[in-house]
Amino acid sequence: MSSDITTASEALTFDKLGLSSKVLSAVSDAGYTEPTPIQAGAIPHALEGKDVLGIAQTGTGKTASFVLPMxxxxxxxxxRARMPRTLILEPTRELAAQVEENFIKYxxxxxxxxxxxxGGVSFDEQDKKLERGADxxxxxxxxxxxxxxxxxxLLNGVEILVIDEADRMLDMGFIPDIERxxxxxxxxxxxxxFxxxxxxxxxxxTEKxxxxxxRIEVSKAASTNTSITQRIVKSGSKPWDKRAVLRDLIKAEGDELKNAIIFCNRKVDVSELFRSLTKYEFDAGALHGDMDQRARMTMLSNFRDGRLKLLVASDVAARGLDIxxxxxxxxxxxxxxxxxxxxRIGRTGRAGRSxxxxxxxTKSDLKALDAIEKLIGQKIEWHDGDLSSLPPAEETDEAPRRGRGAQRGRERGARSDSRQSRRPTASAQPDQELETVIQPDSEERASRRDAIRSENGARKGRPANGQEQRRHRRDEDDHPVIGFGNDMPAFMMIAGKV
DNA sequence: AAAAAAT
Known part of the structure; x- marks a missing residue:
């Protein structure tokens, strides 16, 4: 099992790989003449009926390397009815849909x-297609x-099985399912x-x-040091600090910014940032796994087609998706x-472009940043001075402000450690936009809810954002966790609701 | 400290 290395000297064309004429004509209609290394390596073997282990990332042309020979x-x-002839397993719904598009195209x-x-869509249509017999x-x-x-x-008629993005399936805990x-x-x-x-x-x-x-191995599609200009940008640790930094960055990039993906770590933060950007009249959409399937698809296609400039996303969008x-x-x-x-950053600087x-x-990110720099083997430049140039602010997490009346009953035994930065304090800077969502004052909770509700209501007439509506209603339920702040009523603590 | 995926 040695790796096949195709030399670049012989300009290989698709028609030498043994593909059928129907496939070849679709490939040339799509505008391709030369296979990528993974395609050149995998297709002949796949056509012979051999098992293939392809080690390749997205952006290497991996999908076509199994679609064409199949x-x-x-x-x-x-x-035959209910007995598909081939099966392709994908880790996420979007990737699966993307592979379907490839089968339609080629x-x-x-x-x-x-x-x-x-998942996320009705069974009926899927049942019908299975009943009709799926190739x-x-x-x-x-x-x-x-x-x-x-x-x-019935899976006992499957002639070809494709397992795609296996390492991601592993990350997502799918391996037992895959084995089954x-x-x-x-x-x-x-x-x-793959x-x-x-x-x-x-x-x-693979051994099993x-x-x-x-075995066909191709080098990384997006190595970090090529055409991507990477910068790190200092920010205060409050969400509104970060949002302001982001807005400034977007504005400063001006026309150079054609379109962008903005990654958040958590789904709630995707929603929150999306709302904030929209409020500031940025052309933004959102994408995360709790949005309903139709909204996910629409957001993605709008973004692809350039109808949406900014896509706020969770890590659903980090890998695999063809943007x-x-x-x-x-x-x-x-x-x-x-x-x-x-x-994430591999989503830009692709195909030779910059x-x-x-x-x-923020200060609490320095450890994670260090790990990143170790991994990519380089230091990332600060965009505009490092964190030491920030005013020393009241960000010193070392001084927990106790004795603020009722401000302090809760938070799992009043931890004074890393959660500090998430705890709303009465001295919170007034945020131009979402402060009402974050302020802990319970007396304001009702009006805050109303504010969110009307915000969602106002959104109704706006098609670009309409898709997120259902999520917003849920976000409302998510936010009070923050909104309770430190003055959770005592009876709730007795009820053990923490 | 997360996300993804079956309901």
Missing amino acids: LTRLEKGRA GKNHRLNIALLI VLIATPGRLLDHRERGKL ICEMIPFTRQTLF SATMPPEITKL FLQGPV PDVSHVFNFDVPIHAEDYVH GKSFTIV
């Missing part, structure tokens, strides 16, 4: 039934197993297995489920895991 192989034979000369089984079944693990348990799906699914499929199948990295758990999985695989040309990436929060930083990334850094 289409060629599917030209013989026909699907399979336009074929008459194939394609079924997409993902290509693309699924996220949860929904697939759900269909199977309902008896709508693999065991339902006859081992006479062909397996195409992963960006090979941690031990993934290696074990691949038979004499051809071609992003001029800027902002990390509103420093990612918790250093690898995520690489994935990109910029800004990461907003």
Whole structure:
């Protein structure tokens, strides 16, 4: 098992790979003539029916490296009801949908039934497609197993199995599901297995489920030091400090900023930042996993088509999603895991273009920043002076202000450690925008709720933001956790509600 | 300190 290395000297074209004429004509219609290294390496072996272990990241042309040979192989034979002929497993719904688009694009000369089984949408249409017999079944693990348990799906007719983004499946805890699914499929199948990295758990999985695989490894698509200008930007640690820093950055970039993804670590923060930016009349959308599926799809396609300039997103958008040309990436929060930083900023500076990334850094982020710099093996430059140039502010977390009347009953035994920075204090700076959401004063809670409600109501007529409505209602339920602040009524503590 | 995915 040695890695295949294709030399760049021989300008390889698609027509030498053994693909069918139907596939080739669709590929050339799409404007491609030369395969990427992973495609050149994987396609001939996949066509021969061999198992393939592809180690490649998004942006390397990995998807076509299994879609094209599968289409060629599917030209013989026909699907039977409830017995799909091929199965492609993807970690997220968007990725699954994206793979479906690839099958539609490159399979336009074929008459194939394609079924997409993902959560968040109704079963009816999926059932119908299964009943009709699917040549290509693309699924996220949860929904697939759900269909199977309902008896709508038999996996013993699967000829080709694709496991995509295996390392991400591992991160998401899908490996037991993947093992279960693999065991339902006859081992006479062909397996195409893709992963960006090979941690031990993934290696074990390939040893168990691949038979004499051809291993193809291509170098990273987006290494961090190429065309991306990275900067870190100092900020006070309060959310409104960070929002102000972000707004300034966006404005300062001016026309250079064509479109940008703004990453937050948490879904609530995505919603909150999205609302704030919208309020400041930035052209923004939001994307995270608790939004309903239709909203996710709409946001993504609006962003892709350039109808939306800024996309505030959780790490759903960090990997895999095909968002071609992003001029800027902002990390509103420093990612918790250093690898995520690489994935996030890898959304810009692709395909030889240049990109910029800004990461907003507060005092409490310095450790995470250090881990990132270690991982990427370089120091990231400060954009406009480091944190030491910040006014020393009342940000010194060492001095817990006790004795503020009722301000202090709660917070899991009044911790005075790292949670400090999240605790609202009475001396909080007045935020131009969301201070009412954050202020702990319980007397204001009712009016604050009303404010949010009317904000959502006012949103109704606005199509670009309309999709987020359902989420906002939930956010309302999320916020009081913060809003209770430090004056939770004593009876609630007795009730053990902390 | 998170996110993702089945309901």
